[in-house]
Amino acid sequence: MSQKLTRYLPILDWGRSYNEVALSNDLMAAVIVTIMLIPQSLAYALLAGLPPEAGLYASIVPIILYAIFGTSRALAVGPVAVVSLMTAAALGHIADQGTMGYAVAALTLAFLSGAILLAMGVFKLGFLANFLSHPVIAGFITASGVIIAASQIKHILGISASGENLIELLHSIVVHLGGTNWITLIIGVSATAFLFWVRKGLKPFLKSKGVSAGAADVATKAGPVAAVVLTTVVVWLFGLSDHGVRIVGAVPQSLPPLTMPDFSFDLMGALLLPAILISVIGFVESISVAQTLAAKKRQRIDPDQELIGLGTANLGAAFTGGFPVTGGFSRSVVNFDAGAETPAAGAFTAVGLAIAALALTPLVFFLPQATLAATIIVAVLSLVDFSILKKAWGYSKADFAAVLATMLVTLGSGVELGVTCGVVLSIFLHLYKTTKPHIAEVGLVPSTEHFRNINRHKVETDPAILTLRIDESLYFANARFLEDYIYDRLAGDETIKHVVLMCSAINEIDFSALESLEAINARLRDMGIKLHLSEVKGPVMDRLQKHHFIADLTGQVFLSQHAAYDALKNSAT
Amino acid sequence: MSQKLTRYLPILDWGRSYNEVALSNDLMAAVIVTIMLIPQSLAYALLAGLPPEAGLYASIVPIILYAIFGTSRALAVGPVAVVSLMTAAALGHIADQGTMGYAVAALTLAFLSGAILLAMGVFKLGFLANFLSHPVIAGFITASGVIIAASQIKHILGISASGENLIELLHSIVVHLGGTNWITLIIGVSATAFLFWVRKGLKPFLKSKGVSAGAADVATKAGPVAAVVLTTVVVWLFGLSDHGVRIVGAVPQSLPPLTMPDFSFDLMGALLLPAILISVIGFVESISVAQTLAAKKRQRIDPDQELIGLGTANLGAAFTGGFPVTGGFSRSVVNFDAGAETPAAGAFTAVGLAIAALALTPLVFFLPQATLAATIIVAVLSLVDFSILKKAWGYSKADFAAVLATMLVTLGSGVELGVTCGVVLSIFLHLYKTTKPHIAEVGLVPSTEHFRNINRHKVETDPAILTLRIDESLYFANARFLEDYIYDRLAGDETIKHVVLMCSAINEIDFSALESLEAINARLRDMGIKLHLSEVKGPVMDRLQKHHFIADLTGQVFLSQHAAYDALKNSAT
Structure with missing residues (x-):
């Protein structure tokens, strides 16, 4: 009985042997991750078409629930780029961004995702995610990264533009190009260039100056925070928001609110298919990260229990003003590198973000949206990797066909059709090979x-x-x-x-x-x-x-x- | 070049060595098959919801085209039970039976089927039919047989009833039961009982009377013709059509007319999916028969060329007043047993049917529809075989699940959904087994x-x-x-x-x-x-x-x- 309970509540396992060393390591990791997550959460809320505070809320209760039910010691749950993009695509059919209906539909989407993940976990259907082959995932992530980066160009230019796929986006940007705000453009381009330099050039530079590798690492991670602080101060000092630079503006000072998704039959029906795709894609991304990190410490991940952990996290997001979440790659790696030993680090991060939501939101009033767009662009372009095309081509034409189809359809018709095409094509090609056996x-x-x-x-x-x-x-x-x-x-x-x-x-x-x-x-x-x-x-x-x-x-x-x-x-x- | 031509025009192969012996064998087979096909063609037209002459027309030009392009020496092409049922199901959504629109839609359906089969042949996509597993086909044929038999009960009772699946059909029959015409019922039940007895009891009876096995066989095959003649004469002598017995009535005396399918975009779109299913099911039925017969004489069937043969046959049906056709089991076996040596037997059958269409149609004026219904019921019940459930259960639970699902969905929701479910489920179960390998x-x-x-x-x-x-x-x-x-x-x-x-x-x-x-x-x-x-x-x-x-x-x-x-x-x- 107790063993079974431990299986479903992994916290009983690691909680029992929790000690002072683990506590101090977890606290240190939590501080670093909290600082990194504040701008990231705001940025992904922007990407999903939601008010900035939704990003913070989506990172608080879900982290705590995952800490209780999840099996990974280092996974950090919250909004991630691809899922935020899929959220925006799904909700775009339902309501206009900025409306109440849009925010409530986001809750419903999180609720559906949570319910689907939970059901998959309870019925041990985690193997279904295996039908997403590695090349299809790689193609999908790369194409999504391109679309996300393209979707942020409007914030860099200070114009309005929209579209679900690359062609629509680029066309809309060209149409609105005349409205470019030059101050916004300067801020956006500077922030982007700065962040790219931090990512690529800062570490070698600091090392050449004799700074230790560890300190150089911390400085690199703090890059986005520095960009946020610098551009916010510049906008505030020179009153640039009066010159058309769009800013984050007033964010309520509040703990995550209690919210209620809309359970109407029509809405649930319209969001069911996107919710399935978001669940599966989110699960695949999360489990890949969790397994990579677990392997480094010879720990085990239980996929079916992971589904339960992610399911409860999404249900938590649905009832506390969030939107669909999953285990993120960059935040989890930072958490792991910062020395997180147990899911308690996640819980401490949640406390840090709760304090931020309660006390620090006035500080981001003058934060330009262009800076958030810059952090998104730099983050997602690191996911873009077209080399999978070459690798797959060299090994197997069938795998190559699946990647190419996934990329082209995702870029040309959007994320939902793209991933569906990739899965169907790779299953068909696999079956086709077996029809004419050697x-x-x-x-x-x-x-x-x-x-x-x-x-x-x-x-x-x-x-x-x-x-x-x-x-x-x-x-x-x-x-x-x-x-x-x-x-x-x-x-x-x-x-x-x-x-x-x-x-x-x-x-x-x-x-x-x-x-x-x-x-x-x-x-x-x-x-x-x-x-x-x-x-x-x-x-x-x-x-x-x-x-x-x-x-x-x-x-x-x-x-x-x-x-x-x-x-x-x-x-x- | 000449070899390639022979591959695409098999007639060049067997035509070259055609001789007197083959001619006399083919002629004999043609006479027997023609006699058998006259009532069968009328009956399947009735099943498809079309006027009786459509059944004759669908058996004339298609047979000739198949003789030129097909590879089987014994296959007889024309209307068959399952495809006729699927035709009625597809057209039921488009127009009412008996209207001009219904008959034209049947031409369009035949055209689409022909085009799909031809394309599959040219692009060598015959392997796609392999995704219909044997158990799924067996389950589908059995369930279709039950539905077809149920759909004919109304003709036996002399009432109106309709429905796409078993539940709808039985419900509709019960509702209209009060309108039963007793004379029709007596004719229908007698004809059904007589045909069952011919099939099961006549041969042993004749043998016990000292008749040779060959002659007994011919007598058995002539059963439906005897039923047609007897009941027609009875209806005519006693003027039963004035007492509510529905008869075939006036059938135009004509060679197959030149007809033009409706190529409107809306109609083609609505019929595309049914046409795909009809093509694949028809091909599977036809190729199974062709291969069984070819194996007996150590001949080879080329599946891709068969697609071309069936494709041209359906195109022929589309332009000469027919409806979708394929290689039929019973008619092909009769053709084979009667000694047909080459596809020329089919061409001679076509001539025989053309003569019938031109000269003999007045003879079927008083033929009661109940007799045609009886021939259909007896023919399809021989296809019904629930033992596949037991066999599959004993060998593999996955195969059993696929059969059961195919049967239940076909009976409960109709033929199109039934066969789709069977295919999807069997592919899923196959893939599922490979996800957790031994x-x-x-x-x-x-x-x-x-x-x-x-x-x-x-x-x-x-x-x-x-x-x-x-x-x-x-x-x-x-x-x-x-x-x-x-x-x-x-x-x-x-x-x-x-x-x-x-x-x-x-x-x-x-x-x-x-x-x-x-x-x-x-x-x-x-x-x-x-x-x-x-x-x-x-x-x-x-x-x-x-x-x-x-x-x-x-x-x-x-x-x-x-x-x-x-x-x-x-x-x-």
């Missing part, structure tokens, strides 16, 4: 008991024995292919007296394939040829024995191909 | 070089060597599973120094799985354990060598598992 004619590698392809290896064969190794499970999609292959191979070859199917690569024989095998057996019987099987694996044999096929087989079932060859060679001569 | 720990079978599962066989192992045989291709859906499996297996086992992945059952390693293998290799390196591969198949190795994984591998790639065990056993001790 079939090798094999012979004995001399002075071994090993059988290999006669076209690739120098092997011994017997003209009366045809041994075929079928390199695929036999199931409905390829059952007929094997029949055709065997009949074609036998046509005109009168010397063959035995056909041996070497089943070492057959992992399943379904009912359709079984009927094909029966047909082959009957047809070969008519031709005076015996059909044998070799190296049938345990689970496959178990199933075959439930059926009369084995009894009807004209030949035998051999444990190994060598035994088959030995026995038939003697009988044939 | 992984066997293997050891050496003593005094052989063969390695088998340590849990099933008495084998020799070395505690420093962990050999895992993965019984599945590695791809995105199961890449993570292998990682988890290996880490779990190694946890707490300090003696293992070598992990060997025996790849005899791995038929593909996609990019996602490759990244997982890289992760495993790196993780094991950190743990001081070497990763080796054995029995990697040619095509898989070709691909791996394009990537730096093999160079980064901490261990070696062995040709055989025995070589791996030998080498590592010595190095470990």
Whole structure:
């Protein structure tokens, strides 16, 4: 009972052995992450089309809930770039940004995501996320990064523009280009350039000045905060907001409010599909980060429990003024690098953000939106990596096709269609490959008991024995292919007296394939040829024995191909 | 060039060697099939909701076109039960039966089917039909048979009733039961009973009377014609059509007319999905029959050319007053049994039917619709076979689930949703099985070089060597599973120094799985354990060598598992 409870409440596991060392490490990590999260949370709220405080709220209660239910020691939950973009895309169909309906729909979306994740966790459906292949994810993240960066250009220019895909966005930007606010542009470009330099050039520069690696790291992480402080002070000092520079403005000083999603049937129906996609994408992103970090410390992640952790976090976001959240890559890495030992670090971060929401929001009144856009652009462009195209091309054309389709459709038609296309195409291509399986004619590698392809290896064969190794499970999609292959191979070859199917690569024989095998057996019987099987694996044999096929087989079932060859060679001569 | 032409025009092949013997055999078969097809064609037109002559027209030009382009020597093309039912279901959404719009929509549906089949043939997409597994087809045919039989009950009762699925049909029949015409009922029940008896009891009866088997066979085939003649004469003699018995009535005396389908965008859009389903189902039914008959005479069927043959047949139906057609089971078997040697038999049948359409239609004026309904009921009930449920249950629960779902959804929601559900579910279940592959720990079978599962066989192992045989291709859906499996297996086992992945059952390693293998290799390196591969198949190795994984591998790639065990056993001790 207690063990089961620990499984569902991982906090009981690490909480028991919590000590002073862990506490001080967790506190230190929490301070660093809090400072980093304040501008990031505001920025992602902006990206999702929500008021800035929603970003803070989405980082407080969800972090605490994940700390209780999640299994990763270092994962930091909150708004992330891709999910924020998907949130904006989903809500764009429902209501206009800035309206009450939009904010309430965001709560509903978080609620649906939470419910879906929780259900997947309870019913152990985490494996469904595996249908998103690595190349599809990589293609999707890269394309999303490009779209997110493009969506922020308007803030850098100080204009209005909108669009769900790259073409719409760029077109809208060009149309509105005449309205560019030059002061905003200078601030935005400076902030972007500064942040890029911090990311790429600051560390080597500090090191060359004799600063320790650790201190240089901290300085790099503090870059966005420095940009925020500097540009806020400049706007405030010179009164630039009177010259058209858009600022964050008044943010309520408040703890996360209690909020209620809209449970109307119509809204839930309209948001269901986006919520499924957000849940799955968010889960995949989160679990990848969690597993990467856990592997470094030889810890284990339980995917189904992760679903429960993320599910409760999203439900928390739904009832406290947030929007869909998941485990973020950059914040989790910072948390991990800063020395977080347990999920308590997350809880302390939540306390830090709560203090910020309560006391520090007046300080961001003059923060220019262009600075937030700059932090988003610099963050997401680090996710953009077109090299996956080259890597996939070099390894497998099918994987390449899946990446390319995902990228093009995401850029051209938006995130929802893009990821759906990628998944459907990669499943189809996988199935397609299995419809025409590789079939090798094999012979004995001399002075071994090993059988290999006669076209690739120098092997011994017997003209009366045809041994075929079928390199695929036999199931409905390829059952007929094997029949055709065997009949074609036998046509005109009168010397063959035995056909041996070497089943070492057959992992399943379904009912359709079984009927094909029966047909082959009957047809070969008519031709005076015996059909044998070799190296049938345990689970496959178990199933075959439930059926009369084995009894009807004209030949035998051999444990190994060598035994088959030995026995038939003697009988044939 | 000439060979290529023969591939696309099979008539050039068999036409060249056509002789007197083949001619007389083909003529004899044509006479028998023509007699059988006259009532059948009228009946299937009734089932499709079309005027009776449409059934004759659909059997004339399509047969000739198939004779030119098809590859089966015995297949008889025309209206068949399941496709007629699907036609009625598709057109039911578009127009009311008996209207001009309905008949024109039938032409459009035939045109779309023809175009789809032709395109599939030209682009060699015949393999797509393989995604209909045998159990799904069996379940679908059985459920369709039940629906078709139920849809004919109204003709037996002489009432009006309609519905797309079993529940709607039965409900509608019960509602209208009060309007039963007793004379019609007597005719219908008598005809049904007579036809059942002909099918089951006539042959044994005649044989017991000393009639030869061949003559008894012919008499059995002539049963429906006898029923048609008898009931027509009775209705005519006693003037029963004046007492509410519905008759076929006036059928135009004409060769197939030239007709033009409606190519409007809206109609084509509405019929596209049904047309795809009709094409695929029709193709599957046709190719199964063709292959069964070809196998008996050691002939070959070319599936892609079959698509072209069926495609042109449907295009022919579209422009000559027909509706979707395909190769039918019963008519083809009759054709084959009657001795048809070449597709010329089909052409002669077409001539016979053309004569019937031109000269004999006045003879069916008094033919009661109840008799046609009886021939349909008896024909389709022979297709109904619920034993597939039991067979599938005994062999595989996944196949059983697919059959059951197909049957229930077809009966409950109609043919289109039923077959779609079956296909989607069987693909999902197939994929699901591959997400959690069977992984066997293997050891050496003593005094052989063969390695088998340590849990099933008495084998020799070395505690420093962990050999895992993965019984599945590695791809995105199961890449993570292998990682988890290996880490779990190694946890707490300090003696293992070598992990060997025996790849005899791995038929593909996609990019996602490759990244997982890289992760495993790196993780094991950190743990001081070497990763080796054995029995990697040619095509898989070709691909791996394009990537730096093999160079980064901490261990070696062995040709055989025995070589791996030998080498590592010595190095470990």
